[in-house]
Amino acid sequence: MVVYQTSTTSTFIPCGVFFTAGATGVNFNHNTIVMNTQLGAGANFSSFCVNASVAGVRFTTFYNNILVNNHSSTALWFFTAATLNISGGAVDNNNYYVPGGHVGYYNAANRTTLAAWQTATSKDANAENANPPFVSATDLHLNNAGATISNFDQQGSTSAGITTDYDGNTRPNLGTTIPDIGADEVAVITPPVISFTSISPSSNQCTATSRLVTVSVTTPAGTVSGATINYNNGAAGSVAMTNTVGTTWTGTIPAASPTNTIVTWSVTATNSLGGTATYTGTSYQDDPNVGITAVASARPTTVCSGAADTLSVIINKSGTGVIGSGSVNSSSSPTPFSGTYGGMKGQYIILASELTAAGYTAGNITAIGINFVSSVTATYTGLTIQIGNTALSAFPGTLSLESSGLATYYGPTNLVNPTAGVNTFTLSSSFYWDGTSNIIISTNWSKQYYYKYCCFSSYNHNCI
Ligand SMILES: [Ca+2]
Ligand SMILES: [Ca+2]
Numbered sequence: 001m002v003v004y005q006t007s008t009t010s011t012f013i014p015c016g017v018f019f020t021a022g023a024t025g026v027n028f029n030h031n032t033i034v035m036n037t038q039l040g041a042g043a044n045f046s047s048f049c050v051n052a053s054v055a056g057v058r059f060t061t062f063y064n065n066i067l068v069n070n071h072s073s074t075a076l077w078f079f080t081a082a083t084l085n086i087s088g089g090a091v092d093n094n095n096y097y098v099p100g101g102h103v104g105y106y107n108a109a110n111r112t113t114l115a116a117w118q119t120a121t122s123k124d125a126n127a128e129n130a131n132p133p134f135v136s137a138t139d140l141h142l143n144n145a146g147a148t149i150s151n152f153d154q155q156g157s158t159s160a161g162i163t164t165d166y167d168g169n170t171r172p173n174l175g176t177t178i179p180d181i182g183a184d185e186v187a188v189i190t191p192p193v194i195s196f197t198s199i200s201p202s203s204n205q206c207t208a209t210s211r212l213v214t215v216s217v218t219t220p221a222g223t224v225s226g227a228t229i230n231y232n233n234g235a236a237g238s239v240a241m242t243n244t245v246g247t248t249w250t251g252t253i254p255a256a257s258p259t260n261t262i263v264t265w266s267v268t269a270t271n272s273l274g275g276t277a278t279y280t281g282t283s284y285q286d287d288p289n290v291g292i293t294a295v296a297s298a299r300p301t302t303v304c305s306g307a308a309d310t311l312s313v314i315i316n317k318s319g320t321g322v323i324g325s326g327s328v329n330s331s332s333s334p335t336p337f338s339g340t341y342g343g344m345k346g347q348y349i350i351l352a353s354e355l356t357a358a359g360y361t362a363g364n365i366t367a368i369g370i371n372f373v374s375s376v377t378a379t380y381t382g383l384t385i386q387i388g389n390t391a392l393s394a395f396p397g398t399l400s401l402e403s404s405g406l407a408t409y410y411g412p413t414n415l416v417n418p419t420a421g422v423n424t425f426t427l428s429s430s431f432y433w434d435g436t437s438n439i440i441i442s443t444n445w446s447k448q449y450y451y452k453y454c455c456f457s458s459y460n461h462n463c464i
C-alpha cells in the first residue's frame with residue numbers, strides 16, 4: 001500500500017491509515033506512507049502515518065514499512081491507543097522518518113526518538129530513521145542510486161511473507177535473499193570489487209615487453225561474470241582475463257608498438273547483477289633508449305694482466321626544444337626578420353637556463369628554427385647565422401654588438417619566401433653546447449626592400 005497525503009486542509013488528525021474498530025490479526029507489512037506538505041494547523045493539530053485509535057486493534061505483524069511524516073507539531077509515525085495494540089505482535093525493520101515531530105505514541109506517552117520508541121516498546125530492533133530516497137516528492141518509488149538506498153535495499157525482515165511489490169515485481173529481487181523496506185522492491189546493482197595484485201614485470205624494461213596482470217575480483221552480491229584488461233600500447237585493445245583460481249584473474253598486455261609507447265591500462269570486472277567496476281593501473285614505458293646513440297671508447301693504454309682499465313660510453317638522444325613563447329612578434333626589432341630596407345643584424349642571448357628548461361643537455365646543436373607569424377613573399381639576401389658561447393647574460397648596451405667567440409654556422413644564403421610557421425635553418429656544422437654556457441645567436445641579412453614580421457621572444461637583443 002502506498003499512501004500519499006498532500007491536500008488536506010483539516011486542522012485535526014490527518015492520517016495515512018486510521019483504525020477505528022477493533023480489528024485483530026492485522027498484518028501491516030511493506031507499506032509506504034508519506035504525510036507530505038502540511039496545509040493546515042490548529043491548536044490541537046496532530047497527524048499520523050498510522051493511527052490505531054481504539055484499544056481493541058491487534059497487530060500480528062508490522063514489518064518493513066516506510067513511514068514519513070513531514071508535518072510539524074504533534075506529528076507521529078505510529079500512534080497506538082493501548083500497549084496491547086502491538087505488544088503481542090512482531091514489529092521490526094520499519095523506517096520512521098519524521099523531521100518535525102515524534103516517533104510514536106505508546107503507553108500513554110510520546111516517544112520522541114527512535115531509541116526511545118525501541119526502549120518503550122521493546123520492538124523495532126532493526127528499525128531505521130533514514131530519509132527515503134524517493135524518485136521524487138510525488139513518486140514514492142525508491143531511487144536505486146539514492147544516497148540512503150543502502151538503508152532500504154535488502155534491509156527488510158524476511159518474515160513479512162510478501163513475495164511481490166507494489167509494481168508486481170518479485171520480492172526480494174532476483175539474486176538477493178532479503179526484501180527491501182517499503183512498498184517498492186528495487187534492484188540495486190551492487191558492483192564487484194577489484195583488488196590489484198601484481199603486474200609482471202613491474203618496472204620499465206629496456207625492450208618492449210608484455211605484462212602479466214593479476215587482480216582479485218569479488219562481489220558482495222551475485223557472482224563474478226568476467227574481467228577484461230583494456231589497454232593502449234600504441235593501439236587501443238582489450239583482452240579477456242582468465243579466472244585461474246579462487247578470486248584470482250590474470251591477463252596479458254601485449255608488448256608496446258612503437259616500443260617506447262607509454263602504455264595505459266585498466267581492468268573492468270562485471271557481475272551477474274550487471275554491476276561493473278574498474279581499476280585503473282599505473283602506466284609504464286619500456287625502451288627508454290629509443291632514439292639514443294651510444295659511442296664507446298677505450299683508453300688507449302697497455303692493459304696488464306689482472307689490472308683494471310677504463311671504458312667509457314657517451315650516449316646522445318636527439319630531440320628538439322622550444323625557446324620562447326612566441327608572445328612577442330613585431331615588424332621591427334627585436335625580431336631577426338624585421339626592418340624595411342637595407343638589412344638587419346640582430347643578436348640574441350639565450351641563457352643556459354633557457355636551454356636546460358627546453359630539455360637540452362650538453363651536445364651538438366644541428367639546426368635552428370624561427371617561427372614566422374605569416375609568410376613573406378620576398379628574399380632576405382645573404383642570411384648569415386653566427387653562434388658562440390658568452391659570459392654575458394645581458395647586453396651591456398642597446399647598440400653594442402658582440403663579436404668575440406662567434407663563428408658562422410649558416411650562410412650566407414638567400415632566404416627566399418619564408419613560409420608561415422617554423423622555418424628551419426640546418427647548420428653547416430654542429431655547434432657544441434657545453435651544457436652550462438649562455439650562447440649568442442647573431443643573424444644578419446641585407447638588401448631587403450619589403451618586410452614582414454616574425455616572432456622571437458624572451459631574448460636580450462641588440463639590433464642595428
Ligand atoms: Ca538496516
Ligand atoms: Ca518495484
Ligand SMILES: [Ca+2]
Nearest residue numbers: 154173180186
Ligand atoms: Ca532490493
